[in-house]
Amino acid sequence: MRVFFALGLNESVNLAARKALADYKNQLSGEGRAVPDANLHLTLAFLGDVPEAVLPALCEEANAICLSSFSLTLSQLAVWSGPNIACATVATPPAMLCELAHRLSQLAAWPAQRDSHAFTPHITLRRGVKTVQGLDGPPLPSLTFTCQRFGLYASPSHQATHGPRDSEGIALYQCLHAFDLTSRN
Template sequence: MKLRLFYALWPAPEVRDALSASARPLLEACRGRRVPKRNYHLTLAFLGRVPEQRLDEFHEAAGQVAVEPFTLRIDRHGHWRGPQVAWLGCSSPPAAATRLADNLRAALEPLGFKPDPRPFRPHLTVLRGCRACDFEGEIAPVEWPVSSFVLACSETLPAGPVYRVVWSPG
């Protein structure tokens, strides 16, 4: 069986609540399908469909990636027309976040992972199917302390996608 997998930063419940509160003005001003708070995450590397029997290889490779603790300051919002998403992000991403994403992607390449050639831009999707977003206001900044990452699985259910953690280092 193949699983749809991605490595991500996974917020603690209190950070998840703060992100939800921060996103509220954006969600109220823009149309689209709201991403449920339980699905909030920040993708480091999207693997796609991976045979379940290869999970140990990925766990071993990712387990070699050190995490230098950092804090993400989620303090801006935006809209991408192509994928039709509204997002929250960082106006000044910490270098440690970029190093983590780059090091993880490099560790996965020998396993056949083809990293996105675009530079890492930390963002958290809060709306999908968002054709336009005219929200010009500010969002309340959220401090997100990061000291680890997870491997998550995306399952499509009749009620919508559900993400669950299938691995975390340590």
């Protein structure tokens, strides 16, 4: 099972900002295809294919992370040519966001080889985009999210025939377990 830790950004306090982000994403046209609204997230750590037997240990370690909730503001649209995506990015990532990503990448139960890429917070909006000139749409509005929890998500493989799908048949991510961010001092 392919899994990753992410901010789903779907807490009730974020409903308006999440809807605004989905509306913005759906206004973009041109190259590529839009990510389903339900799949909007900010990846904290991608684990890849993980045996189900490892999930309880990952959840136990992730649940032990003690960090305060924080806010982040998406303010820029970027196109990354390596993965060919258009994404909403954060001009100045909050220290707590970077700390959470770092701690998740250091979990002892991590079963795979760690990703060597530096953590760069972003939310993918469209796939198959090669250049910013290939997109049509308004500038990204500044959107602030309050991050009170993160989750362990499953990403169905392209060959998987089961699991939820959107109206176009694209597989939807499933939150396997959610973890609260709170100050436990």
